[in-house]
Amino acid sequence: MDYLRTLGSAAVSTLVQKSGLNLPFSLGTKLAQVESYYTLYDATKRDDGSPVSVFEYDFNDTSKKNIKSFAQNSLRKLRTTRHPDVLKFMDVVETDSIIYIMTERVRPLSAVLPEYSGKSAQEREDWLLWGLHRISVPLTFLNDQASSTHGKIIPQSIFLSPSGEWKLGGLELLSSPKDDAAVLYTMGGLLPGSSAWAAPEVKKSGWSAAKDSDPSAPDAYALGLLLHAVFNPAHPPPATAEPPHPPPSPASRGAIPTSLFPHFKRLLNPNNKGRLTAKGFLEIGMAETGFFFNNRLVKVCAGLDNFALASEAEKNQLLKTLRESASSFPPEFASYKVLPSLISALEYGGASGATILPLVLQFGVNVSPEEYPKVILAPIIKLYASPDRGLRMVLLEHLPEYVEKLDKKIVSDKIFPHLQLGFSDTVAIIREATVKSIILLAPKLTDRILNNDLLRLLAKTQTDSEASIRTNTCILIGRLAPSLGYNTKRKVLVPAFSRALKDPFVHARVAGLTAFMATVDLFEIPELASKVIPNMAFTLIDDEKLVRDQASKVLQIVLKKIQDYAEQMVRM
Template sequence: MDYLRTLGSAAVSTLVQKSGLNLPFSLGSKVAQVEAYYTLYDATKRDDGSPVSVFEYDLSDSSKKNIKTFAHNSVRKLRTTRHPDVLKFMDAIESDSTIYIMTERVRPLSSVLAHYASKSAQEKEDWLLWGLHRISVPLTFLNDQCVSTHGKICTSSIFLSPSGEWKLGGFELLSNPREDSAVLYTMGGLLPGSSAWAPPEVKKGGWSKTKESDPAAADAYALGLLLHAVFNPTHPTPPTAEPPHPPPAPSSRGAIPTSLFPHFKRLLNPNPKGRLNAKGFLEIGMADTGFFHNNRLVKVCAGLDNFALSSEAEKTQFLKALKESASSFPPEFASFKVLPSLISALEYGGASGATILPLVLQFGANVSPEDYPKLILNSIIKLYASPDRGLRMALLEHLPEYIDKLDKKAVSDKIFPHLQTGFSDTVAVIREATVKSIILLAPKLTDRLLNNELLRLLAKTQTDSEASIRTNTCILIGRLAPSLGYNTKRKVLVPAFSRALKDPFIHARIAGLSAFMATIDLFEISELATKVIPNMAFTLIDEEKSVRDQAFKVLQALVKKLEEYAAQMVKL
């Protein structure tokens, strides 16, 4: 009979029903079988459908009796270790035959390494150095602040989040020497594959030797082996662990960057007291000329994390660099790391908003149609309520990039109420940009907004102090005309175009005539003869030749239309 128990004090959100174990997740596809003692699955949480990962430890095989101890240690340590670069624990469930650990959605590093084999040397180096930085940070935390030894630093202990960030897992052996019955010192050699990352002192005297030494020593050696494994996956393991412990030869460097190789050798020092540890490795890498400090992905992550605290000058410089290198980022990094951080910065506000918005749209170009409204549009819609003029201008200038993804309800109910304030803004450039934006937004407006509120606003901009705004308003009304209701056309078009014909600005008068020309087919025949021609005839003797020329063209078109109709009247 299956039963449920809590592991340590972990909160377990499951219930025991008569039918057995009711799991808080639904298992999806199998992702990987790791070292023959656990299986990784994609899964979804039952309560909200969010993606998670599930590590399944099979306890049914009696030959794997130690696996239960390792799984329990992994649960206990994951539950109590909170660090941004450590695999995020969510839940744990145990039955007679299985232990499940639910975490954030991840995938094994090994499955992605193969993908990067086909990338350019520089892309691969940048990505691997970024990943090693993300592992060195939590490893330093475990060794230094937690005074613990991870005991299993290898590719199978590293997982990638949806954003491509490396997460440290594999806590089956994580131990503190002050703990009673710590797993590493008593059972470290029983974990399958543990000899592969064991340092020379462990191979000589067993894992119990690490209890009396620096907690960072064994992990530092394994970090050196990890570095070699990711840069040179097809090369044999360095022979430093076996007597006479020769240091890595320069000829064995392979794809390891030249700047990294001396420190790689120090990580593999057979003497644990002289070995470079993860903290020292991280400090060297983050120095002004260090291999981590100058890595573009490390820089971007640091810039995003510190963005809110940066000066405006620093923000501007960072955003410029981000734009210039955007196309070279790994797709998942751009979509799930950079983009959410930019959206968060955009919603926070500030003078950088106008610069951030185009980057959000640029990075959001690869977001799926299903995710775009939630990730991008919701934030953009909220921004229309901002009083910041620079942000408003950016929203209007980049409208063509997202207008097709906006639905009618969002435009009418959430955008237009804020947008209409732009028609009366004291800054002319905002008023003009608002007028120009309407041609894109109009198809998304309700009939009531289009035929009433909008036209009332445009009637005011037709008398704006700026000639270009008056001209653009006339052009806009002409382009909107086919979409207007029948009665609205009868009431609005002739007065609107006639007003433009009396404008002191030449181009406004030409725009009025052109609008009459473009909308001839929208008028009743009687309107052409009794309203249109009488209201435009005076432009035939306008003092400007360009206006007179346009007026005669319009009149010719009107007369031709009337002649065709009159010819039919004679036949009748």
């Protein structure tokens, strides 16, 4: 870093990308020159390869020398401003001629707005209101708690995180009137384009006039212009932006929601003392009937952020909303906001786990194959150790949705040791679900588990008090038969199926016969003659016609195989 500081040359940009210096990031694609005085890059952190963004302020061009003070102010403010809705500072590389500011990975709002032009009017309105809420919160913080003026509330100062959440950036002018050297009041007019978002009092008397007024006044006016810009990106700024600053007419509303328009007009009040502040705008929006409060994305975010502290009724309502609205959420919001929050809630545990798990799988369908094991499977695998029966039941019910993504070692080492407890659970529905799950997991079990541990457990469930469990166990053994070892087949199959034939439950007896029929090719001919026929012949006179008919079919198949074999013996 010290070496870079001594260079002071235009070669720094090349060095950052190509040198072997231990810089905190590697520059990637130039994403956009969002404004004329800085460039935004996608980049990666060198220490862990995680995605970040890098803002490049290059002062080698003599026409940009004045920008240095603004870049340095942005750096200072990003370093010291900590708010979840403000762009997150991570590191910096600074020389005499260039400043590289590394932040969380973001995209400029200007690049995302066109993507929503093809959405339905309601989806677009929901998304924009959610975004304006996320900007109003940090703006209120800066104006109120920090007693500062942002000075540059425009679309180019807003960035989107991977989850689609709007982040406030553009801190080049952020200043407090308590700071004698604040750039806003001394140099605000030198920042390119600053007159476009200046409030009427600033246009009249310059940025120095903002020092003696409420810090929120200039930002409130700019917030009104921002509101117009995002809802009507193809329209020019409203007439009120220029002297004599007439009030917005109904014709200027465009796509601004009618519920928002009266407050939009108050934000653009040319009298700064009567102007609605960002704080007032936020409070109106968050009132019980407000445009923010009733926005589903705002509600979902608030619900996810406060999930651990919510009542069961509130949790259930949120989960119901997620289930019903999942398909209409912006994809990035679903994948990077909703899904991580659900996984966190799932790992935290609690009574809602059984409801959360299906949603995790639903929202996880778009996770890449490379990330799926870590993001989705890892927390699910941990849940198998939970004693909660409701959660265990849901894990088994939804097994078809994720079983193909499980590897053999995970199933044998981390899932089966916990899963096997379900065979002896005191609740019958858990025992039955455990038996049914094995057919999906069997291909991923080791030979030792399959031929020893599992069959010992199934021997017990074949004598279960529940008829359906005994029946399903017999069916399962029949389906597992081809995967069993040679000696295991010889020792296990005939006794297992014969036991089913003596079961008092008619469908268990039918299952035993069906299992013999399905596995007939796995028996050697002498076994068919000496073991299979003697152990099933009595079912030909079973009290139930269903059993007798099935026994007749099976016996015909077995006899045909024996007869074919006997004819070959004669020819030999």
